[in-house]
Amino acid sequence: METVLKIQALKGFKDILPGEVELWKYVEDTARDVFQRFNFSEIRLPILEKTELFARSIGEATDIVEKEMYTFVDKQVTMRPEATASLLRAYIEHGLYVQKPVQRLFTIGPMFRHERPQKGRLRQFHQMDIEILGSGNPLVDAELMAMAAMLFSELGISVSLELNSLGCPQCRPAYRVQLLSFIKDRLDALCEDCKRRSSTNPMRVLDCKKSNCREQVEQAPSILEHLCDDCKTHFTGVQSGLQQLNVDYSLNKFMVRGLDYYCRTTFEFTTTDLGSQSAVCAGGRYDGLIEKLGGPKKGPGIGFAIGIERLVLLLLQQEKVFAEGSDLDLFVIGLGEKGEQLSYGLVHEMRKQRRSVAMDHEGRSLKSQMKQANKADAKYVLIIGDNEIERGKGVLKNMVTQQQQDVKLESSALVEAVSS
């Protein structure tokens, strides 16, 4: 017996259908425009990289590397779960830091993580990834956040900015010891997940959602009070930059990052409209990562990623609808064999002359084709039947005003007639 294969996209992989694509383009166009104003250059990167690149940058012990990567084990390559590592690899590989000491780069594309899908979370998802490489100035941190805020504001969606500092290799270890001893004292009161977290990633306990854990952690030592002088100065600088640029933010001393490479500044733009996924945009500073990957010594860097699916969901949810005009200039109706023949060539000529033109090839009735033209939102319809061929003039109808006129059956005359 023949089994019929049910053809279906993979779990967590989604088609973006015509109709929705327009929204995506709007989002990407708006973003490119904003990034360009801030003097960023686009870079396009491969989707596959050596597995080692991600293991080393994201961190061996992270969930992403441990269990979420799509890896071709035999070839030691992995489909990127995020873009920063790839972008840094390209930056180092091509010595971009030589040409320009500070590089401002962004890339847009699909990322892959093998997680259980849910609202705002897919296995193939899309991110815009923005990075400033080679500057450790806190004003750059603030500028980057201000740029994201500008993008959200121009898209018309409301999100809030949360800010934290994670310290650096100088001050974090000492803080970590303090935090661990604090947690150890109330381990019994914490949930199972937090007990596990206390050994894998103690800072995660700080942002557990369970109310009981939150109460326990209320009085936990804050990293912000344990920053070293350099980190403190940097953090102050970031905040005064935000104030100068009029960017609203709130401090969240419990905010943690999932990727190992972050230090100092971290931030998230969050919303309550995405179910349990609150982050639309997240990022931070990663001084030291560039060097770790073989780049210039002490090369500083900061960047963030925006989840495009989440952005699109927000736009749909917050009902930011925008009118999409017709982009079909003309629908040509060729009646009968001769009419269709003549139309076929005319349509092609007009397309060469940069008009968007459609016609039907199924031999349908005039009425049926008028309906099609209407549905396609064509600005004009041209009717070519036996009478018109004889006279050498077609009937051109303006679909909005309903006015009809005779036009010579020549592409240049037609192009002019539909261009008014």
Place this chain on the structure above:
RNA sequence: GUGAAUGUAGCUCAGUAGGUUAGAGCAUCUGGUUGUGGCCCAGAAGGUCGGGAGUUCGAUCCUCCUCAUUCACCCCA
């Protein structure tokens, strides 16, 4: 990896306390006009009721298994 909910037409959903040919709205197609769209009217097409097994004279409905989807946990954009 864990838990819960849901699978009936292309889409959104009714429905049967188990009983002949399973319904609606939208969308599609045809017609109402020798060659004129939107509105309206008429008609047509479209379903192995997710799949398999079981109970039963009889299952879309009950039971079990399985697959899929969604939401949530974990984690994250």
